[in-house]
Amino acid sequence: MTSQHQHTPGADQIRRAPKVLLHDHLDGGLRPGTIVDLARETGYQHLPETDPDKLGVWFREAADSGSLERYLETFAHTCAVMQTREALVRVAAECAEDLAEDGVVYAEVRYAPEQHLEAGLTLEEVVEAVNEGFREGERRARESGHRIRVGALLTAMRHAARALEIAELANRYRDVGVVGFDIAGAEAGFPPTRHLDAFEYLKRENNHFTIHAGEAFGLPSIWQALQWCGADRLGHGVRIIDDIQVGGDGSVKLGRLASYVRDKRIPLELCPSSNLQTGAADSYGEHPIGLLRRLHFRATVNTDNRLMSGTSMSREFEHLVDAFGYSLDDMQWFTVNAMKSAFIPFDERLAMINDVIKPGYAELKSEWLFQQTASTSGSAVEER
Ligand SMILES: O=c1[nH]cnc2c1ncn2[C@H]1C[C@H](O)[C@@H](CO)O1
Numbered sequence: 001m002t003s004q005h006q007h008t009p010g011a012d013q014i015r016r017a018p019k020v021l022l023h024d025h026l027d028g029g030l031r032p033g034t035i036v037d038l039a040r041e042t043g044y045q046h047l048p049e050t051d052p053d054k055l056g057v058w059f060r061e062a063a064d065s066g067s068l069e070r071y072l073e074t075f076a077h078t079c080a081v082m083q084t085r086e087a088l089v090r091v092a093a094e095c096a097e098d099l100a101e102d103g104v105v106y107a108e109v110r111y112a113p114e115q116h117l118e119a120g121l122t123l124e125e126v127v128e129a130v131n132e133g134f135r136e137g138e139r140r141a142r143e144s145g146h147r148i149r150v151g152a153l154l155t156a157m158r159h160a161a162r163a164l165e166i167a168e169l170a171n172r173y174r175d176v177g178v179v180g181f182d183i184a185g186a187e188a189g190f191p192p193t194r195h196l197d198a199f200e201y202l203k204r205e206n207n208h209f210t211i212h213a214g215e216a217f218g219l220p221s222i223w224q225a226l227q228w229c230g231a232d233r234l235g236h237g238v239r240i241i242d243d244i245q246v247g248g249d250g251s252v253k254l255g256r257l258a259s260y261v262r263d264k265r266i267p268l269e270l271c272p273s274s275n276l277q278t279g280a281a282d283s284y285g286e287h288p289i290g291l292l293r294r295l296h297f298r299a300t301v302n303t304d305n306r307l308m309s310g311t312s313m314s315r316e317f318e319h320l321v322d323a324f325g326y327s328l329d330d331m332q333w334f335t336v337n338a339m340k341s342a343f344i345p346f347d348e349r350l351a352m353i354n355d356v357i358k359p360g361y362a363e364l365k366s367e368w369l370f371q372q373t374a375s376t377s378g379s380a381v382e383e384r
C-alpha cells in the first residue's frame with residue numbers, strides 16, 4: 001500500500017493545502033479584466049489588447065522572452081493603470097482575495113511606491129491605499145470562508161536612486177501593514193551595493209529586507225547581497241546552484257558561498273515559472289529547486305508575477321509535483337520553510353505553523369489515509 005507520506009497530491013488537494021507566499025509583486029498579479037477596466041476609467045490608451053483573455057495571453061507571451069530586461073518591460077502597462085488611490089485599493093484587495101481563494105494563508109506582497117506617483121499621489125498615500133486594499137481583501141476573503149494575512153514589502157528600483165527614501169518609508173509604516181523592504185529591477189549592471197546606505201539604515205533600525213539577487217546575474221550578486229548588504233533573504237537566489245558541483249557518481253560539493261547560504265539557513269525565494277521565462281532554468285524538471293530541496297537549503301516556492309507567468313501558488317506546486325513527484329510532506333516542508341522565513345514576529349510565525357499549517361496538512365493527509373482504507377479494504381486478503 002502506498003504510504004500517506006508518498007501520496008502525490010492532486011490539483012484539488014494542492015489548492016486546499018495551506019500555502020505561504022513570500023515573493024509576489026502587486027504590479028505583476030493584476031486580473032486582466034481589472035487592467036482593462038482601469039485603463040478605460042483612467043484614459044490609458046496603450047494597452048496592447050482590450051479583451052481580457054487576449055490581454056492575459058499577451059502578458060504571458062511578452063514575458064516569455066528569456067531576458068529579464070524584456071520581461072520587465074511588460075510592467076509599464078500594469079503600473080500605468082495603478083496611479084490612483086481607487087486603482088491601488090482595488091488591485092490590492094483583489095490580490096488578497098485571489099491569493100486566499102488559492103489557499104494562501106500568509107503572503108508578503110511587494111511593490112515599488114515610487115512607480116505610482118504619476119498622477120500626483122505621495123509615497124505615503126500610495127502605501128496607505130495599498131494597505132487599505134489588503135485589509136479590504138482580507139475581509140472579503142473571510143466573508144467567503146477563507147483566511148489570509150497579507151503584509152507589504154516596499155521595493156526600491158535598483159536603477160533609480162530612491163532606495164534610502166523608500167527604506168525610510170518602510171520603517172515609518174512598520175507595524176502598520178508593511179513588514180519589510182526589497183530592491184528589484186534589472187540586475188546586471190545594477191549591483192545591490194549601489195544602495196548600501198538604505199541597507200545600513202534598515203539594519204540600524206533592526207528592520208528586515210530581502211534583495212532580488214542571483215536571478216539574471218550569478219554568484220557575485222548573491223555574495224554582495226549577503227556579505228555587503230546583509231540581506232535577510234534572497235529574492236530568487238536560484239543561481240547559488242553555480243556554487244554547487246554534482247559529480248558523475250552523485251556526490252555533491254558545496255563552495256564557500258553555497259555552504260554559507262545553507263549553514264546560515266538563508267531563505268531562497270525561488271520562483272520556478274518566472275525563472276523559465278527569464279532564462280534562469282530550461283524546464284521544471286531541471287530547475288535547481290529539486291537539488292536545493294534535496295540538500296536541505298531553506299528553499300521556498302513563490303509566484304513572482306502571477307499575471308506574467310499565468311500562475312498561482314497552486315500552479316507552481318502542481319508543476320513541482322509533476323516534475324519531482326513531491327508529496328504533501330514535501331509541500332508542507334516548503335510551506336513551513338516559508339513561514340519560518342517571513343518578516344513578522346517569531347511568535348506569530350510559530351502560531352501560523354502550529355495552528356494553521358500543520359493542522360491543514362494533517363487534515364489533508366488524514367483524508368487521504370481514510371480514502372486509502374476505504375479503497376483497499378476489499379483487497380485486504382490479496383494484500384496479505
Ligand atoms: O523577477 C523580477 N526580478 C527583478 N525585478 C522584478 C521582478 N519581477 C518584478 N520586478 C520589478 C518590476 C516591478 O515593477 C517592480 C516592483 O514590483 O519589480
Ligand SMILES: [Zn+2]
Pocket residue numbers: 023025184212235304
Ligand atoms: Zn521578483
